[in-house]
Amino acid sequence: MPIRPLQASDNAAYTTLWINALTEHEKHFRVALEDDAHPQIPTQFSAESFTLGAFAGDNLVGTLSFVRETRFKTKHKALLMRMYVHPSAAGQGIGKALIQATISLARNLIGLRQLYLTVLASNQRAIRLYTSSGFSPFAQEPESVNIQGQYIDELQMVCFLSKCPP
Numbered sequence: 001m002p003i004r005p006l007q008a009s010d011n012a013a014y015t016t017l018w019i020n021a022l023t024e025h026e027k028h029f030r031v032a033l034e035d036d037a038h039p040q041i042p043t044q045f046s047a048e049s050f051t052l053g054a055f056a057g058d059n060l061v062g063t064l065s066f067v068r069e070t071r072f073k074t075k076h077k078a079l080l081m082r083m084y085v086h087p088s089a090a091g092q093g094i095g096k097a098l099i100q101a102t103i104s105l106a107r108n109l110i111g112l113r114q115l116y117l118t119v120l121a122s123n124q125r126a127i128r129l130y131t132s133s134g135f136s137p138f139a140q141e142p143e144s145v146n147i148q149g150q151y152i153d154e155l156q157m158v159c160f161l162s163k164c165p166p
Contacts, residue, residue, distance in 0.1 A: 001094055003101050006041050006053045006063070013060040014041045014051070021084040028123045030145045030154060042082060043067060048109060052101055054085070054094045061089035064098040066105070068112065076113040078106060083117075083126070095126075099133045103164050114160050120145060121153035130157050134164040 006014060015038065022033040033039075043049040043065050054062035062085040068078040080102060085094045106112055119126050121140065135157040144154035 001061075001089070001092065001097065002055045003052055003097055004055070005045070006051045006060075007045060008041070010053060010060065011041055014053070014063065015039055017060050017063060017084065017086060018082065020086065024087075025084075027147055028120060028126065030118065030120065041065075047105070048078075050105070051082070052098055052105075054089070054098055056089055061086045062094045062098055064095075064102055066102050066115075068109065076111055078109075078112055078115050080115055080117040095129050096133060099129070100165075103133070103159070103161070107161055112161060114158055115164070116156060116158045119155050119157060121155050127155065127157075130159075134159040 018039040019033065022029060022031065022039075026032065041051050043051045048068040049066065051063055051065040053060050062083075064083045065081045066078055067081065069075050080099075083095065083098065085098075103115070106115060115135075117130065117135065119130060121127075127137075136159070137155045137157050139156040141154045141156070143151035145152045
């Protein structure tokens with residue numbers, strides 16, 4: 001399945017996919033559609049702020065965004081966010097491929113040492129994927145997110161580039 005950086009011309013496809021994620025699978029995300037009713041690609045289309053897309057034919061079926069910290073003292077870190085694979089493409093290794101492609105691009109950035117992300121503690125499938133990709137939990141925030149009256153813990157995970165699998 002082809003993976004490539006998304007461009008501004010992919011915005012409509014991204015919006016459709018992300019709205020699907022937030023409406024059909026809201027229990028897996030810390031954000032809600034009410035926070036951003038018209039989601040756009042959240043990155044800057046650069047080496048230090050990009051969103052990768054996985055495609056089945058012409059259809060965008062998976063995304064993962066990468067944003068490097070810009071502050072002087074934290075420029076050695078980058079956030080992975082808004083990962084989603086449409087259920088029609090689940091189980092095909094797309095999530096793993098998106099993470100591996102992101103790690104590969106991250107390794108090219110001078111001074112970058114670590115990638116971090118957050119994941120809801122209830123999303124065991126995502127936690128297994130991140131763990132198998134070299135991420136380790138380093139913090140857990142109790143009752144971080146309220147989804148339909150249920151409070152869910154949130155994990156923070158990190159992968160040091162020197163230890164991330166190739």
